Amino acid sequence: MKFIKKLVWGLMSMSALLYSCESDDNGGEAPGPETTITLDQSSLSLEVGETGTLTATLDPEGSLEDIQWASSDPAIVTVSNGEVTAEKEGEATIVASIGANQATCTVTVTAASTGGGDMASLNGSDYYVIQLDETSFGSISDRVIQDLRPDNMEQSKNLYVWDNTFGPGTSTGTNAYGLSEGWISLVVGSVGWSGAGFHVGTAFGDIDMTRMFDNPDDYYLHLSVKATSTSGPMLLILTDGQAEAKVAIGGDYTDAGVTYSSYTDYEKDGEWHEVDIAIKDLNRLGLYFNATFTDANIFAILGGGNTGTTLDLDAIFFYKK
Incomplete structure (x- = not known):
């Protein structure tokens, strides 16, 4: 009888052990599936300000x-709950993450175009830059032949006003x-008269525009003008x-008794409106750019x-289209 009792108690103990194991395996909740995240775009192109x-x-x-949103370079692109804002030219990566998983989108930001500002004028080559904002200059820097912009006299390049006329x-x-960068604005x-000019002094060295002499049909003088109903014409020298x-642009202009017919007009x-003056037309006026000076x-x-009267000018350069 003692043997039988021991056998019964042994079987009961094994049963309890088996029940306990089964409870541990199946009684708790199984972990749910891992959450994954995707974005509707892997790349995005925006202009500054968009x-x-x-x-x-x-x-x-x-x-x-x-979801946690982040930008690899907030100076170029910022993001808030999926809304991306382009701050300046460049490239940055937007990261959307949940837990340990993430999805990315590469955002490329280019210079903005508005109104009269046709970005095609920054797609040329052989630039001789007289006035241009830093961001736009950076986008063409590898195609600039000479930077003639004012430099606070470091190389004797400056914008001057004659006799305080502006x-x-x-x-x-x-x-x-x-x-949101500056331009030339003069009042x-x-x-009784007004005049200003961009001067390049001897410290700069040679101004070499002879490429325009070799291929005058390909080159233009470009400038952008912003005018109002009270604006008058101007004379470029x-x-x-x-x-x-x-x-003369923007209407006929009379200087020292001589009237110059308007080369082109603009609204x-x-x-902002662009003006392109063909170098071949300057050839007809006696400018050939056939030697350094x-x-x-x-x-x-x-x-x-x-x-x-206000004169607003921007993006002044010679270039090859």
């Missing part, structure tokens, strides 16, 4: 509020390429170191004598 939207999808479905204007808002004073040419609507007013402007 916004775009990235849509995230979770599998299995979950709360989108749990006062400073207000360059607020966006420039010809839609960027006609009260002395150009040189190749040997001769001088005068070109005076407060928006130094110490010259490479680009000058007369703005008339109507007090208070």
Whole structure:
């Protein structure tokens, strides 16, 4: 009988042990499937100032509020709950993550184009830059032959005003390429005439535009103008170191008793408009750019004598289309 009792108690103990193991294996909840995340776009192109939207999808479905958004370079692109804002030119990666899983989108930001600012003028080559904002200059820097922009006299390059005939204007808002960077804004004073110019001194060395002599049909002088209904015409004065040419834009212009017919006109609507002057047309006025030269007013402007008239100019350069 003792043997039988021991056998019964042994079987009961084994039964309890088996029940305990079974409870541990199946009685608790199994972990759910891992949440994965995807974005509707793996790459996105924006212009400076534009916004775009990235849509995230979770599998299995979950709360989108749990997603963490980040930018690899907030100076170029920022992101908030999937809304992407382009801050400046460059490339950055947007990362959307949930738990240990993440999805990415590469965002490429280019310079903005607005109104009259046609970005095609930054797609040329052989640039001789007289005035241009830093961002736009950076986008063409590998195609710049000579940088003739004012430099606070480091290489004797400056923008000057004759006899205080212009006062400073207000360059607020966006420039010809839609960027929040400055441009040339001048206001006609009260002395009866006005003039300003870009001068490149001897410290710079040779100004060499002879490429334009070899292929005049391919090259242009470009500038952007913003004018209003009260704006008058202007006279551009150009040189190749040997001769001088005068070109009126925005209407006929009379200087020292000589009237210059307008080369081209543009809408005076407060928006930016581009002007391209063909080098072959400057050839007809005696400018050939067939030799290097130094110490010259490479680009000058007369703005008339109507007090208070504003001249807004931007993106002044010679280039090959």
